[in-house]
Amino acid sequence: MASVAPTGSTAPTSKALPADMQSPPERPLSHRFSINLRQSGIYVAFALIVALFTGLTGGQLLAPQNISNIMVQNSYILILAIGMILIIIAGHVDLSAGSVVAATGAVAAVLMVENHVPWPLAAGITVVVGALIGAWQGFWVAYFRIPAFIVTLAGMLLFRAVTLTILGNQGIGPFPDEVRTLANGFTEGYLGNIRLGALGGADVVTLLVGAASVAGIVATQWRARAARLRYRQQVDALPVFVAKLAAASAVVMFILVQLARFKNLPWVLILLTALSLGYTLMTNRTIFGRHIYAVGGNVHAAMLSGIKVSWVTFWIFVNMGVLAAVAGIIFAGRLNQAGPTAGINFELDAIAAAFIGGAAVQGGVGKVAGAITGGLIMGVINNGMSLIGSPSERVMLVKGLVLLAAVAFDVWSKRRAGATR
Template sequence: MQFLVKMFRNNMRQYGMLVALALIMILFQILSDGILLRPLNVTNLILQNSYILVLAIGMVLVIIAGHIDLSVGSVAAFVGAVSGIMMVNWSMPFWLAVIVSLALGALIGAWQGFWVAYVRIPSFIVTLAGMLMFRGLTMLVLKGQSIGPFPETFRNISSGFLPDPLGNGELHLMSIAIGLGLSLILIWNEWRIRKTDLGYQFDVAPIGIFAAKVAAMVLVLNIFIYVLARYEGIPNILIILFFLILIYTFITNKTVIGRHVYALGGNDKAASLSGVKTKRVSLYVFINMGVLAALAGLIFAARLNAATPKAGVNFELDAIAASFIGGASMSGGVGTVVGAIIGGLVMGVMNNGMSLIGLGIDWQQGIKGLVLLLAVAFDIYNRNKAS
């Protein structure tokens, strides 16, 4: 029992948000008469929030580094517009258009990162200017009109599903098989981590608690996969998100550049004196954000099947909210990719659940604002308590 209390206290923010997510899902499952967790709605929940989750991954790194990016919604809209021109008007192959679009996002990120890192203009001002500039460029290149439809191969990025050569149409057996495979990998990875910690004589959970934790993770994973398998199976976008989470979790936890991002946000002067090239790290963070904003713009355009001047509105607010709700700190140096994903899911489930029970957009905005305020207040409380 003592170990459980210590474990929860050391990971209070992340476990707290997991508990909050579970409680929110249970609440809306009851209020919506069971609609929330139906296979069709769960799939739609993933598809509807995929681009926000992609943005949240990039945004949490920006916030960890001590910056902010208000331009991501406009950048996503601009890249989506350019991709529409390339694929629809110019008949460019979709794969080439995607590569060019991601490169454009990197260029935009480098442009904004240069002003922040080397000219020392605050990121709030630079990205506010970028938000206005790229929104204007979006309307300019589209001439106030939408462009579509996109090729089917491109639309499958956002609305397609994993094929099922094993299934009979009633249950997506390929998804079930993938879920079982992921379960084995999860068990092996958790055991490997435990064995490594024991080798370094770190504190580890008793074997009973460890087994219960792994069993709970495997159970949740397979229930989730089973729900998806009852509809069309695993969406393509979920596979993209899965690999993004793996890659960026590895970068933040296991690489030098990841440690440098945390050091920059924790104390930029101390990081500089320790040999961290702080300007270069800031530049890299914004380049990465530009690429992920471009990817989010492509995903949104593929889902909408059109590039529109109004795309990306308020995307930046949702991504920032997801990062803060998921545990990122206003002062920088604190946050995780998994936390940002959890925060994004909290926002997504709340949006979907409130829509299902018929709450108007006015109530939805007010409640989301209150949740964000409470999340930041909780962060400040924890920091004051620690100091």
């Protein structure tokens, strides 16, 4: 007997697809203006701090020579911050970075100064020594499951003792001119200078680098926005997007113009830029980078998904040793000698830079750009308070409060996100 469709209903003309085979309804594109404080708050805070100290110093903070000084004086901390952010994202911490800076600087001094090894070969050997130090610590953390806090605390004492043993409690120098140029020097004016009206002369190469940087920022952000639109994700309205892009480009160009007016590009800034871009691409675009975030986000889920957690942990500590060696060479070249007290508290500055830059205490969150920005915030505070004649204890007080505020904000934002679910 044929069945009859219920009254008020329409019999389907074809068999309906199962639920798991039906296409999801398309979501309308959403254009909005909002600020994600978790991601963008650090940049807003940086702008406010710069504005504050610019006013307090009567504009001296943004003078060409002072901007160059901030970049050069904080370069080694920023290099350490790049390695530290990866370790913190993975849910660990490294307390030995400052001691490794001192030990590798001592190795470089013995090779270059006392044994007259050609500086490129000596630098390469020093980097290998840094990698071995990182491998030593990574082995205990990754394969013996000893907490990184304990391993690197032991390393902080161990490698400081190694430094004192190598140097005999005295400094070794001077370093070759090439190393000092890398740490303190500037590129040559290959294309000469150009007049910028009332601003005076400026290095053409530095201005071209600034223009290329702005073009790169525009192209990258435009492609990212187009990709989000293809996946029907939320994006800023076009006028807002253009305004944000113009603001970022103006900041980059302002810094490069000021550097061009003082001298030329600092060599160490070129090195730092190359490291920042390389590690940003690694964390955002490679499998290894995604594995670091997965390990820090949920180590048990990472293991169940087939990620070699021990392997990832081991190599991020090797990487930290390599970057500490690079920072050690830069710092020794800047002082023109390797000293037994080099690198003291550098690890604390690098950790502070990572957390101020948005890294989460529990791991799984953080960006290289954020760590660089956090390091620059610390540098601006140091420099600005020095310009206004603040005593050292007041500088430490402000830096401590800024770090506490950054971590408190991270905890608050997580609780707020959990409460709204």
